[in-house]
Amino acid sequence: MKVIVAREVVEGERRVAAVPETVSRLVEAGLKVGVEPGAGLPAGHRDEDYRAAGAEVEAGVLDGGDVLLGVRPPPAERVRRLAEGAVSVSFLPVAEHLELVREFRDGGRTALAMELVPRISRAQSMDALSSQAMISGYRGAVVAAERLPRMFPLAMTAAGTVPPARVLVLGAGVAGLQAIATARRLGAVVGAYDVRAAAAEEVRSVGADFVDLDLPPLEGAGGYAREMGEERARLQRELLAPHVADADVLITTAAVPGRAAPLLVTRAMVERMRPGSVVVDLAAEQGGNVEGSRPGEEVEIGGALVWGGRDVPSQLPAQASRLYAANVAELVLLTTREARVFPDLDDEIVAGCCVTHAGEVRHGPTRELLEG
Template sequence: MTGLLVIAIPKELAPGEQRVATVPDVVRNLKKSGCEVRVEHDAGAMAYYTDAAFTAAGATIVSDRDALLAGARIVLAVQPPTVAEAEQLPEGTIVIGFMNPAGNIEAIKKMRDRKITAFALELVPRISRAQSMDALSSQATAGGYVAVILGAEHCPKFLPMLTTAAGTIRPSTVLILGAGIAGLMAIATAKRLGALVEAYDVRRAAGEQVRSLGAKFLELEINAEGQGGYARELTAEEKIKEQEMVSAAVARADIIITTAAIPGRKAPVLVTKETVATMKPGAVIIDMAAETGGNCELTQAGRTVQAHGVTIIGPKNLPAKVPFHASQMYAKNLQSFLTLLVDKNGVLVTEYTDEILTASLLVHGGQVRHQPTKDLLEKTP
């Protein structure tokens, strides 16, 4: 094994995290590229990837975290490193994963001071050649699926129309607010379960995608297309018009799934407490933006609350609820990203000149390279 590029996969320690940063199929491909792959004992257990499966794929199972990281040039992770985890990393280590730059400042400082190189997958640009590396999209797909299953679990009604000897049961109405990657997956899943599906997004371009999935797109004469495929923030007048239309749709829905988010900002409120009071008893809200403030005014992150007979769920880390496939997709994203860092002979590139690497480089050489994070760091005592 001496002389090979060592890639280490630690076990995720964040509460509720069941994913793992690589899977046996990807390990096989990394081995073919001339890399040594070390996996911490039971790193994949919660995602149902066993140590035996990793060993069969060519990985080395390591029980001790220090031994795992000793000599490792690249560390692949799902959750952002904590300060304690950053302290364990040897100087010069390359860490790739989600970094949550705005919410993990102390760990970023620690990585900077220890001269760690960190690539943040949430900063990968949304360009065509980076699609296979887009972990935000792959995990949003998993989250959108789980949101519908969670809504169906808490809804007191059948989702599909049923014709029975006891009479005909009308299908439930599912409303999706926000037709990005998560929203589109939620639409497709709800349709497969037989529900009537309506969807709204401030980006008019999303209407074609919504209709192609068989859902009704709620039209409003607003074009809020922003940069990078995200929505811009609405004006005060636009927000009033939006609220009126959304409120009417909310009142007739049995399940509402909200997905609206603005990068680096608090989630916009789409469902006010007054609107909740107009909803049907037994209706369910799944707020996918709970961790950034929530699209529903009554959402509490990580909790399920009741108001006016409505169940409001603020889930955290929905992709971790389907860890097997979420890990599989995430591992493929990382495998694609590594092709920019490691050549076919298992040799690391020395210059990060590729536009994808440049955009996603968070910390390198004792400096914070991502300007918004650098600005935030300078403002933090």
């Protein structure tokens, strides 16, 4: 069977779904690998690197491919060029791509969505959401340090003492914890808040202070926070307001796959921050945790600079690609038997991330969206 590594076509996307190391693993499993010319260049991988790993690199490799690997959802015209019964592996936010889901279904092709991989211990090596969130959290802290018009660390000099910057992180998932750790390494004093009960210990484990608002926790399925009601959200914002006002940097990371990001910080809360403060909203593409943030833009609210994240993992494409490619390879190899890829829907990992297969929509929420 032939596995195709597609060149990404979405503007700003610099990641690639396979790197030479993972190509070698697929070839060792008996699979043929074809790479579109230039697919890895934005992430620092040359065509000759893929050839050395055992891949075929030439135009037209998409035609008749059995397995298509990508980062973003593939264009419908690419899907039609694949073999009958082919498998696609990529991120696939179904609510935004229902026509593409119909294309997969009606063409009898299998679509596996990386964001739907179950959050179970056996699937940790395939958890692309976590690997990419780690990249985003690091990037968010670095962006804040670049834009804050003062140093992060404490400095004791003959001319006097320079106090450290104060950083507040909202959301202590993978992205939040990485943002905390990075800000701490840069010398900032860091506080963090999350609605989940387990978050307090996790926050303290990376050297930050946990902001306790004395509110009941909101635990959801799969390790994510449960959606909160409007009254709880209002009270939470009210209690967070003085902590936001006291911060030099605010980094927000709260997002739930398939849903709009919760509004954690209002414009009025940002306006209370000191002039020169920096706000980094890593959830801007999902609607934003901060009122007024815009994905891919920097805006001024009061005296604060608000940076809205867009394609954040793609801003560090080498490491993001390496991690994502490893996630993808693990999923592909899970479905590979005797040099052929056969999605086993009796496996809870494959069943959990399967959107379409054999002319059916297998993912319940997607099926409801199509029928609604």
